[in-house]
Amino acid sequence: MSGFIPVNEPLLNGNEKAYLCECIDTGWISSEGPFVKRFEQEMAAYVGRKYGIAVSNGTAALEAAVQALDLEKGAEVILPAFTIISCAQAVTKAGLVPIVVDCEPDTWNMDVSRIEEKITDKTRAIMVVHIYGLPTEMDAVLALAKKHHLKVIEDAAEMHGQTYHGKQCGSFGDISIFSFYPNKHITCGEGGMILTDDEYLAERCRGARNLFFSARRYVHEEIGSNFRMTNMQAAVGVAQLEKMEEHIRRKREIGRRYNALFAELQDVMLPIPETSYAENIYWVYGMVIGESYDFNALEAMERLGGMGIGTRSFFYPIHRQPVYLKQGMFGGVSCPNAERISERGFYIPSGLGITDEQIETVAQAVKQLFRQA
Secondary structure, three states, X not given: OOOOEOOOOOOOOOOHHHHHHHHHXXXXXXXXXXXXXXXXXXXXXXXXXXXXXXXXXXXXXXXXXXHHHOOOOOOEEEEEOOOOHHHHHHHHHOOOEEEEEOEOOOOOOEOHHHOHHHOOOOEEEEEEEOEOOEOOOHHHHHHHXXXXXXXXXXXXXXXXXXXXXXXXOOOOOOEEEEEOOOOOOOOOOOOEEEEEOOHHHXXXXXXXXXXXXXXXXXXXXXXXOEOEOOHHHHHHHHHHHOOHHHXXXXXXXXXXXXXXXXXXXXXXEOOOOEOOOOEOOOOOEEEEEOOOOOXXXXXXXXXXXXXXEOOEEOOOOHHHOHHHHOOOOOOOOOOHHHHHHHHHEEEEOOOOOOOHHHHHHHHHHHHHHHHHO
């Protein structure tokens, strides 16, 4: 469609091309290349972790991180109902049981006040997922984990550069992960990173990403996966990391500009600019349609698409995923906040490649949508 504004367009205006050419010129294109180790070290240093383990994507990072914890089969892991299926998938693939908690209606993060009521004698871990631009309230999570002797898995896939009370997201809990998909603040095209301060967990993650090769090659004591990141992916990641602060400033500028342009909207929930513990980093710019409108998010997205505006729907709640319902899971589970924002929430173009002129065009289309309603 001519003039179509995509929901995301990455920004690759640094050393990406130079570093990729270096990979090609030296022949180091596989996971053995030097950019992989460099990216691991620089990402760990930026976040304030001891160890970084680069993997092929964010889903792989979650699966390797959960496997590294080596929790007993049938153990329960508490996680948000409102998140991508990768989180629950990492739990179920490890033979564990996901227990979901509803989200807050305004931050869209897991309601930490509801976690303790979900803890049983089978609970072994809490998986925190920071959603869309604001972090989860980590102090409460860490206190519960300490009280009940639980592991904490921090999914910071969307939180590159975000802080909680001034401390980098991705630095909390036993193990944390990032994703480098093209819509993230820094990207490798695909890619992920596991971060931890625990040397044993780091070594297990390295094994999990590389088929658990033993000292003698092709001899395996445990089943792992091929989750290796290539040198070419890592080269792009290193170049992107060099621009992190610039990317964060631009994302917040985009969010503030939309906030101003949408100030007149009625009965439409916009992202909260800040909380007591963080300023919104606007990974995406989401909005939730109020009940006074007689259309849902999918209908709004279709209408905006007809006006040349790309959109994407909010996450679909874990406890309503057909694949899990077919397995008899989550019977009778209700998470009304997650269900409502999934039905009525969507996000608009806000990628780093968007221009100020495109932001104005998007805003005018969105305002027209709601005026016509």
